[in-house]
Amino acid sequence: xxxxxxxxxxxxxxxxxxxxxxxxxxxxxxxxxxxxxxxxxxxxxxxxxxxxxxxxxxxxxxxxxxxxxxxxxxxxxxxxxxxxxxxxxxxxxxxxxxxxxxxxxxxxxxxxxxxxxxxxxxxxxxxxxxxxxxxxxxxxxxxxxxxxxxxxxxxxxxxxxxxxxxxxxxxxxxxxxxxxxxxxxxxxxxxxxxxxxxxxxxxxxxxxxxxxxxxxxxxxxxxxxxxxxxxxxxxxxxxxxxxxxxxxxxxxxxxxxxxxxxxxxxxxxxxxxxxxxxxxxxxxxxxxxxxxxxxxxxxxxxxxxxxxxxxxxxxxxxxxxxxxxxxxxxxxxxxxxxxxxxxxxxxxxxxxxxxxxxx
Amino acid sequence: xxxxxxxxxxxxxxxxxxxxxxxxxxxxxxxxxxxxxxxxxxxxxxxxxxxxxxxxxxxxxxxxxxxxxxxxxxxxxxxxxxxxxxxxxxxxxxxxxxxxxxxxxxxxxxxxxxxxxxxxxxxxxxxxxxxxxx
Numbered sequence: 001x002x003x004x005x006x007x008x009x010x011x012x013x014x015x016x017x018x019x020x021x022x023x024x025x026x027x028x029x030x031x032x033x034x035x036x037x038x039x040x041x042x043x044x045x046x047x048x049x050x051x052x053x054x055x056x057x058x059x060x061x062x063x064x065x066x067x068x069x070x071x072x073x074x075x076x077x078x079x080x081x082x083x084x085x086x087x088x089x090x091x092x093x094x095x096x097x098x099x100x101x102x103x104x105x106x107x108x109x110x111x112x113x114x115x116x117x118x119x120x121x122x123x124x125x126x127x128x129x130x131x132x133x134x135x136x137x138x139x140x141x142x143x144x145x146x147x148x149x150x151x152x153x154x155x156x157x158x159x160x161x162x163x164x165x166x167x168x169x170x171x172x173x174x175x176x177x178x179x180x181x182x183x184x185x186x187x188x189x190x191x192x193x194x195x196x197x198x199x200x201x202x203x204x205x206x207x208x209x210x211x212x213x214x215x216x217x218x219x220x221x222x223x224x225x226x227x228x229x230x231x232x233x234x235x236x237x238x239x240x241x242x243x244x245x246x247x248x249x250x251x252x253x254x255x256x257x258x259x260x261x262x263x264x265x266x267x268x269x270x271x272x273x274x275x276x277x278x279x280x281x282x283x284x285x286x287x288x289x290x291x292x293x294x295x296x297x298x299x300x301x302x303x304x305x306x307x308x309x310x311x312x313x314x315x316x317x318x319x320x321x322x323x324x325x326x327x328x329x330x331x332x333x334x335x336x337x338x339x340x341x342x343x344x345x346x347x348x349x350x351x352x353x354x355x356x357x358x359x
Numbered sequence: 360x361x362x363x364x365x366x367x368x369x370x371x372x373x374x375x376x377x378x379x380x381x382x383x384x385x386x387x388x389x390x391x392x393x394x395x396x397x398x399x400x401x402x403x404x405x406x407x408x409x410x411x412x413x414x415x416x417x418x419x420x421x422x423x424x425x426x427x428x429x430x431x432x433x434x435x436x437x438x439x440x441x442x443x444x445x446x447x448x449x450x451x452x453x454x455x456x457x458x459x460x461x462x463x464x465x466x467x468x469x470x471x472x473x474x475x476x477x478x479x480x481x482x483x484x485x486x487x488x489x490x491x492x493x
Binding site: 048052053055056059060061086087088089090091092093094095096 | 382385474
């Protein structure tokens with residue numbers, strides 16, 4: 001088929017014009033969006049700066065009903081909620097209560113039950129977060145279904161809010177949610193459970209099934225006991241180091257190290273010779289924190305272990321023992337007959353402690 | 360409780376979160392204190408070199424130079440700047456970090472969330488101790 005040249009030219013010109021107008025249109029839309037965002041940002045910054053001054057006056061001058069705070073316009077309420085949420089991790093005591101009063105004064109909490117069921121995940125997440133941040137206990141029951149939310153961060157915020165309330169009625173659903181999550185997120189999940197406070201530990205002890213039946217929960221128990229430095233959990237931790245589940249034993253040793261009770265030394269020391277390396281590694285760490293000079297020969301032996309993590313923890317254990325342990329590390333670096341691994345790890349640890357400002 | 364701060368008492372607030380820094384600044388200014396704000400340890404150290412600071416409050420986790428390093432740097436300075444009382448504010452309850460900071464020379468510490476009332480009281484105590492040569 002042969003097209004007349006005039007038609008081809010006309011098609012090319014029109015095509016170019018249409019394309020050019022499309023590009024121009026897109027540029028204009030982009031610029032419009034950017035302009036709108038800039039305006040919103042400028043407005044947000046201006047409001048935040050003004051509220052910051054008002055907040056300081058509200059929090060720090062006068063008390064109770066005498067506290068002044070200018071009224072918030074209806075269209076600014078959402079922005080104001082964001083503004084208040086910035087301070088939840090900073091303020092405590094009477095000032096945190098005053099912040100809560102300010103939030104309640106907005107009246108937006110009344111829409112929480114509706115927002116918790118909203119079709120948009122961001123709205124559900126914000127509602128769940130508000131319940132936690134402003135400790136709105138009357139809405140906690142309504143947050144529980146969000147633990148099964150298909151959007152992970154909504155479920156996470158729901159768990160965080162329930163835990164932060166410290167109400168053990170919600171310990172079971174939150175624990176079940178934690179157990180459903182991926183194990184590689186354990187540290188992050190542990191932070192959620194810490195929200196319940198140390199009161200969760202006696203609850204776990206009385207509620208959980210035997211360690212061989214429910215090992216993951218007992219690992220969490222041990223790690224929580226360590227992070228709360230919960231002395232009352234020590235008898236149970238000593239039982240857990242004798243179980244047959246390596247991960248439980250290692251976690252219990254980690255917790256005992258955090259408790260740093262020298263009386264547990266005779267129970268921990270034999271585990272430095274355990275066949276499983278994660279247990280030897282945790283025992284090495286623990287010995288540095290609960291042992292005295294008696295632990296030095298065991299730790300020196302572990303600096304030539306075949307597993308790097310054990311050698312590293314043994315060297316750190318020696319450094320943690322203080323002057324006697326550091327002397328042992330120095331001796332290792334200078335002893336030509338010492339194991340090569342031991343010498344290297346001792347040198348590395350001494351350099352590291354120098355850099356970090358340890359003795 | 361009434362506190363009478365000496366005239367021109369200067370406090371350096373080192374805090375990377377600007378909203379928190381401004382709130383602390385507002386509270387301390389209500390006490391009649393002169394407040395200097397830095398958002399990291401490097402800037403904090405620069406202000407300390409420039410101004411006659413009486414008290415320092417610093418966050419632990421900060422960019423450029425963290426609170427631990429800042430405490431060490433200050434304590435390496437000759438007196439009187441090297442002896443300025445330091446209150447450390449940490450956002451986690453990591454005991455080891457706190458012990459390290461106290462060992463490095465911080466005079467006191469607080470864990471977030473904090474009560475501004477308690478913060479002022481602690482600064483007052485630190486100032487009293489420093490004034491009496493304790």
